Amino acid sequence: MKKDFLPLGVRVLLGQVGLLAALVLIFAIGFKVGLGQVGRRRADLALLRKNKEILTAKRDLLTSIAPQVASQAGLVTAALPGRNPALLVISQIKKLAVANGVVLTGIKVGLSGEAKSRAAAVGVSMDMIGPVASVLDLVSGIKKIAPISRIDKVELNLTGMDTTSSLEVKSYWASFPTRLPALTEPVAGLTKAEENLLETLADLTLPALVTLAPSGPVENPNPFGE
Amino acid sequence: MKAKMANINLLPSDLGPKASVLRLAALLKRLTAAALAIFCVFSVLTIAYVVFLNTQIKKVSAEGEVLQRSIKALEETEQKLFLVKDRLASIKSLTGAQTLEAGFGDFERILTSGDSGVSLTKISASPGEIRIWGATFTSRPLGDFLEEVLVNPDYKTVNLAMFAYNPATGYTFELGVSTK
Numbered sequence: 001m002k003k004d005f006l007p008l009g010v011r012v013l014l015g016q017v018g019l020l021a022a023l024v025l026i027f028a029i030g031f032k033v034g035l036g037q038v039g040r041r042r043a044d045l046a047l048l049r050k051n052k053e054i055l056t057a058k059r060d061l062l063t064s065i066a067p068q069v070a071s072q073a074g075l076v077t078a079a080l081p082g083r084n085p086a087l088l089v090i091s092q093i094k095k096l097a098v099a100n101g102v103v104l105t106g107i108k109v110g111l112s113g114e115a116k117s118r119a120a121a122v123g124v125s126m127d128m129i130g131p132v133a134s135v136l137d138l139v140s141g142i143k144k145i146a147p148i149s150r151i152d153k154v155e156l157n158l159t160g161m162d163t164t165s166s167l168e169v170k171s172y173w174a175s176f177p178t179r180l181p182a183l184t185e186p187v188a189g190l191t192k193a194e195e196n197l198l199e200t201l202a203d204l205t206l207p208a209l210v211t212l213a214p215s216g217p218v219e220n221p222n223p224f225g226e
Numbered sequence: 227m228k229a230k231m232a233n234i235n236l237l238p239s240d241l242g243p244k245a246s247v248l249r250l251a252a253l254l255k256r257l258t259a260a261a262l263a264i265f266c267v268f269s270v271l272t273i274a275y276v277v278f279l280n281t282q283i284k285k286v287s288a289e290g291e292v293l294q295r296s297i298k299a300l301e302e303t304e305q306k307l308f309l310v311k312d313r314l315a316s317i318k319s320l321t322g323a324q325t326l327e328a329g330f331g332d333f334e335r336i337l338t339s340g341d342s343g344v345s346l347t348k349i350s351a352s353p354g355e356i357r358i359w360g361a362t363f364t365s366r367p368l369g370d371f372l373e374e375v376l377v378n379p380d381y382k383t384v385n386l387a388m389f390a391y392n393p394a395t396g397y398t399f400e401l402g403v404s405t406k
Contacts, residue, residue, distance in 0.1 A: 008243045009243040009244055009247035012243050012247055012248070012251050013247060013250060013251055013254070016251050016254035016255055016258065017254060019254075019258050020254055020257055020258045020261065023258055023261045023262055023265065024261065026265065027261060027264075027265045027268075030265065030268070030269060030272075031268070034268070034269070034272035034273075034276075035272075037272070037276050038272060038275055038276060038279065041276060041279035041280065041283060042279065044283055045279055045282055045283050045286065048283060048286040048287055048290060049286055051290055052286055052289055052290050052293065055290060055293035055294060055297060056293060058297055058304075059293055059296045059297050059300065062297065062300040062303045062304055062307070063300065065303065065307060066300065066303045069303055069306045069307050069310060070306060072306070072310045073306040073309050073310050076309070076310050076313035076314060076317070077309070077313065079313070079317060080313050080316055080317050080320075118315065118316040118319045119316045119317075119319065119320055148317065148320060151351075152352065152353070153350070153351065153352040154350070154351050154352075155348065155349070155350040155351075156348065156349045156350075157347070157348050158345075158346050158347055158348060158349070159347055159348075172316075172320055174312075174313070174316040176309065176312075177308060177309065177312045180304065180305060180308060181308070183294060183297060183298075187304065187307065187308075189307075190310070190311070190314075193318075194310075194311065194314045197314055197317060197318060198310075198314070201317070
């Protein structure tokens with residue numbers, strides 16, 4: 001008769017223990033896989049919800065500011081253009097000179113190099129002839145023109161009826177941004193300080209830019225006449 | 227009524243497993259059944275939760291896409307807002323640049339000070355500094371003029387750079403005034 005290697009009691013228990021151990025192993029693997037799947041999906045959902053919140057806030061902000069942002073963009077671009085504003089500055093100063101009865105001569109433009117800021121600067125210098133009060137009014141008016149201009153140097157020669165003066169003005173510009181933030185990046189509205197700055201800029205005298213409409217062909221009934 | 231059958235074991239008791247082993251085996255059997263039940267319940271709950279999460283992910287993704295389309299339609303507004311903020315930041319950096327405006331308002335005051343008998347011949351102003359050239363025949367108006375300049379709280383330092391007297395032309399002077 002073949003004799004069993006293990007006693008009957010151990011064999012009976014071994015089957016049950018093996019079954020339980022296999023179940024525990026499957027349970028452990030299932031637990032790990034199940035929780036992993038749940039965790040991954042929960043993280044995805046949290047990220048999507050966060051993005052949705054950002055997008056909702058962004059859409060609401062953009063919808064609310066849409067009516068006024070166009071005029072604000074026009075104002076700040078006039079105050080700090082994206083290109084060298086020398087011609088605009090000369091035009092603005094000439095208008096001031098006409099308004100104050102001052103004659104401008106010897107207008108010169110020279111690059112002032114990079115200013116110690118985010119903006120670049122251009123220098124405009126000129127000589128002025130006119131009554132002292134008019135010259136002073138003109139010089140005072142420069143700080144109210146757009147593009148933003150600052151007086152670098154002014155010299156008044158007070159001999160004679162009319163003052164012969166020289167003026168050096170620095171005007172600024174900065175390249176336009178070339179990259180927009182990502183779509184899912186949050187966007188903030190204007191801060192109180194920025195709104196105050198905008199209000200200050202609103203007092204500037206903007207350059208009068210005229211857009212000439214293209215004219216269509218005109219019929220000439222008598223091309224050989226006078 | 228069903229009669230309960232007696233559990234008859236005709237084998238000799240020393241051939242079968244011991245009673246304690248049988249009890250332990252029964253306990254293990256019950257534990258296995260309980261573990262299997264828990265595993266089944268856990269699996270069902272987990273699968274149900276994963277399905278629920280998948281549904282939510284699809285729903286939120288769809289809402290996000292709708293929002294992205296709305297924002298795309300407002301792209302021009304976003305560009306303008308970005309431009310406004312960029313320009314304002316640049317303009318703000320300029321406000322720190324040294325300018326003449328602060329001291330320039332005093333030009334008129336200096337010129338009217340000259341009405342007291344001092345003839346101002348030249349005024350030059352640059353950020354932080356004003357230079358004044360003038361002449362007078364007598365010393366009294368010059369004293370009054372200097373006094374007016376000295377009491378001005380905006381002038382941090384006043385430097386008499388040149389002072390000369392000529393019997394034919396009177397007194398001539400040059401003042402350097404620092405406003406910072």
